[in-house]
Amino acid sequence: MTPRTLAPLWLATPSRFAGLKPARARWALALLAVLLAASLTALATPGPPPVSHDSSVSAEDRRADDQADVVLYESIVAGLRAGGNYYAVTAAALRAGDYPLKPFVTFRLPTLAMLQANLPQPATVAMLYILAAAVMLAWFVRLRGAFARPPPRAIALILLAGGMVAFVQADLAGFHEVWAGLLVALSLALRKPGRWVEAVAFGMIAMLVRETAALYVGIMAVMALAEGRRREAYAWAGAAALFAVVVILHARAVGQVVRPLDPTSPGWAGMLGFGFFVKTMGLSTALNLAPGWLAALLVALALFGWSAWNDALALRALAIFSGYAVLLGLFGRPDTFYWGLMIAPTILIGLAFVPDGLRDLIAAARDRRKITVTRLTR
Template sequence: MKDTAPLWLTAPSRFAVLKPQGARLGLALLALLLLATLLALASPGPPPTSHDPAHRADDQADVVLYETIVQGIRGGGSYYPVAAQALRGGDYPMRPFVTFRLPTLAVVQATLPPTTMLILLYALVAGVVFAWYRRLRGAFIRPAPQGIAMALLAGGLVAFVQSELASFHEIWAGLLVALSLAVRRDGKWVEAVAIGLIAMLIRETAALYVAIMAVFAFAEGNRKEAIGWAATLGVFAIVIAAHAHAVSLVVRETDPVSPGWAGLLGFGFFVKTMQLSTALAMAPLWLAAPLVGLALFGWSAWNSALALRTLATLVAYAVLLALFGRADTFYWGLMIAPTLLIGLAFAPDGVRDLIARAQDPRRKITVTRVVR
């Protein structure tokens, strides 16, 4: 079969080398993935919000909780007693210790003026946009597809520019994960490791991303980089141990226990969280859900090391949400929301290559008998 030129990408997609049988299997798996995304239609979601400023304490209870903790620290309190009082006052679970967020973000917010924090947030968003612009600059053959990719990136950042969410830990950690992915290159990983460590110190679930990067570095034989990622996990373990001890000093035996995180809400819940966390929230779920699946497929199509790391991160958090997420923890999806939709820009080449490779390359020979 004659190779076809890429549609948007500068190089053929990962599926351009498949044999017909493999390409047909790929098309079948893609169809199955798109069908599976429709499970989101039956998946539970967060309770509806009133959008009434008078009911903000109910609509954004967690945000109000974090703001209360920051105000308590500004008033001269220490983080753990202030957090315990706020959790207890809001009838939140306080055991096990992971119900307490790490103090990093709250302490920084209490130290800096609110305007400075917003400037830092928007600067971080701008840094993510610039870093991904540089990484995607050589991926497409024309400016138009790259412009589409950047628009899709913007679609994943809609929640991250809302000033009222600046106290939300996933907002900062999700941006840092996206930035770390973009700045990491072969032989240039120190900055990515440092950013990954900061993300973990803000939101513990960023450790999943760091572990994935450590595995990739080890598998590729990048020993120093693997040690760097592993070392940050070691530092994180020490911080978590100290955090658990500090929490134990302010928690009482009568404080409520978390109901647990074994939500087992499945793949459809992950898809719904992605809709709620991105610009897809403006589309009906029946349309948004297949687009989430197509975005995952697109990341599998781009033939690059960055795409593999991004896809592995997306899949890992999808599993986390499917197994352990609850309807009220849908915001975990913010950890990967910035980069997800970019995959749609890679999907056209992937679909075209699968269809082209699925065709039988053997020419049919027709024998015509001529009677004289």
């Protein structure tokens, strides 16, 4: 007997869970319950120190404490504008701020700093806004066929905007994850079957801005190979190989300015678990305004929503979110919560797929129709 398929609510086509056999649907509901419960571990997971509101401290000093990394990057750009060498300037800035200089990954690649040093600050901010607008436009086009009517499509775009609240703040224009996160979101939206050149190009730029974008590129290569798209997989792999060469050259340049007694990073084996990933998503999006328990549950539902959209893009997005969840859960520290910005722009879109996915899953689990056999006597 073929399971009953209901007409879609918001989506243009039935969700991935439409027509599931009852036994599988019940297992899926059980896994959803586990996911929701696991998300609540974020409430017991350590986070970054709270923002200072001490009125006795000057605004400049409060910013130096609350946005220390941003201030560091701004000082590096200022040093470059004064004619300094990137690696020498960065080493001096790291020492002045009591930052570790070992291993070499404590130095960001020079891409963003060099760009900002050669542009006036208003132009840099304008470029950031243009990039954010391009992400919105690309996802509008990509989601246009996913929903049957304009209202749910508008809701999806509002959710996208909710994931981008940190990406349109001029004060954060020096933050590498802000640029790389937007580039990853743009790359993912532009990638379509048979059209991947632009996506690979923006993925490459994202890696040159922030090294952790290499995880995105690697996942895209694996997914392309799994889908039997070898040319695309080779393109992603080629971008990763080219980036590896850049990293080797970067490491050599760092080695020339680091001293034997310079401090070493405490490492990145945070082992904070899935709850830390959930917390970073809450801190990196508009969910930061919601109570912690609600934000955690909504992050879990967003992941569920992405699993419900019956589209190859959804599977890639889910694989990317899962990859960064592992990265953050295993290697993140409370002070590296900003790694979550790499995927924050798009994760909340998944909430727009929840109504169809949840309805279809519950309907499939409750399907108790029986086959009635009638014998006719002639």
